[in-house]
Amino acid sequence: MSKNYLTNYTTGYSYKLPSFGNDVIQFQDKIFVATKNGLLKYFEEDSNHFRIVIGDENVIKLINLNQQLLVICRDGKMYFLDENFKQKKLKLIMPV
Numbered sequence: 001m002s003k004n005y006l007t008n009y010t011t012g013y014s015y016k017l018p019s020f021g022n023d024v025i026q027f028q029d030k031i032f033v034a035t036k037n038g039l040l041k042y043f044e045e046d047s048n049h050f051r052i053v054i055g056d057e058n059v060i061k062l063i064n065l066n067q068q069l070l071v072i073c074r075d076g077k078m079y080f081l082d083e084n085f086k087q088k089k090l091k092l093i094m095p096v
Helices: none
Strands: 005-008 013-016 021-027 030-035 038-042 050-055 059-065 068-073 078-081 087-090
Touching: 005 021, 030 059, 038 059
Parallel strands: 021 059
Antiparallel strands: 005 013, 021 030, 030 038, 038 050, 059 068, 068 078, 078 087
């Protein structure tokens, strides 16, 4: 993956990302892309190829953790996606 394209080296096709890409991961047999404008799920059969899973976040890192996808954003927000792709926002409690 470059910053602007997701490339499938098996087929040789490249797909333009809607915004700069930061990370890519395979989770539950699906491809997810972290971008400056949110978390995207890749669909090869869809003409648009990407659907927004989490929008309006600068997603910087994706980690497969205990059968969940941990989504880390630049501003410190974190989300979990479970095996059914339902999201849960984590709230960090800062010590006083």
